[in-house]
Amino acid sequence: MKKIVIASNNLGKLNEIGAILTPLDIEIVAQGTLGVGEAEEPYFTFVENALAKAHHASRITGLPALADDSGICVDALGGAPGVRSARFADEARASEPAGKTRTREEQDALNNRKLLELLATATNRKAHYYCVIVLTRGPDDPRPMICEAQWHGEIVDTPRGSGGFGYDPLFMVDGTGKTGAEFTPDEKNQISHRAQALAQLVTRLRGELGISLVSGGQSATSLRDSILAPRRKPSEFPPGRSKI
DSSP: OOEEEESOOOHHHHHHHHHHHGGGTOEEEEGGGGTOOOOOOOOSSHHHHHHHHHHHHHHHHOSOEEEEEEEEEEGGGTTOBGGGGGGTTGGGGGGSOTTOOOOHHHHHHHHHHHHHHHTTTOSOOEEEEEEEEEEESSTTOSSOEEEEEEEEEEEOSSOOOSSSOTTGGGEEETTTSOBGGGSOHHHHHHHSHHHHHHHHHHHHHHHHHTOOOOTTOOOGGGTGGGGGSOOOOOBOOOSSOOOO
16 A cells, blocks of 8 residues: 545645654545545544545545544533534524635634534533544445544633634643643644544554554654654645556
8 A cells, every 4th residue: 555545635634644644655645636526424423424535535546545534522512513513503604695605714713603602501511522534445445444533621611722723722621721722733733633543543554564664754652743743745646547
């Protein structure tokens, strides 16, 4: 396995995944550079949506494909927003001009405002971020590699910090006294849900493929620190079906 298509067009995710996979010397390519559009995510579980995205990219390209699905789950809301985390406040679109496109920052602000409104009288503020990473080795892989991780904390009343994205300004991480938005990118990338899941993936890939780290790569005991490696740009390939 020398090349993997990443089933995402999110630059932040691509950079993070690329940095994690660098020690394995596996080439990554964003699905958009191969002419692959976004997959639908109609399911009620993170793992089903991640599988749908990975299978979609693998079927079109013929390559192994990696996808993730993640979100925040709040105890007092029965696990919501969950799989709808990115679109939690989508009902607000009814009052907007037709065809209006929201920026990520605008959507995040609406999602955060809705979350605070729903928790206005709640005494239980516990929450956790959840991430599942799926790797399919090919279009018909019957046993995809699945890694998952959680990041625990609670929801605060007032946004804090200027970093991160999504619900980070409201999510105080257990044992730190900081919200996700108060960590530096490097600090967050050592402890976040996605970083933990990706570190598991690297360990499992090394075992399955029987490969060693490339020269200068990190040891198996410092996989999380590999996130701090220089960011690697996704390779660009012409549209069309690629071969492994």
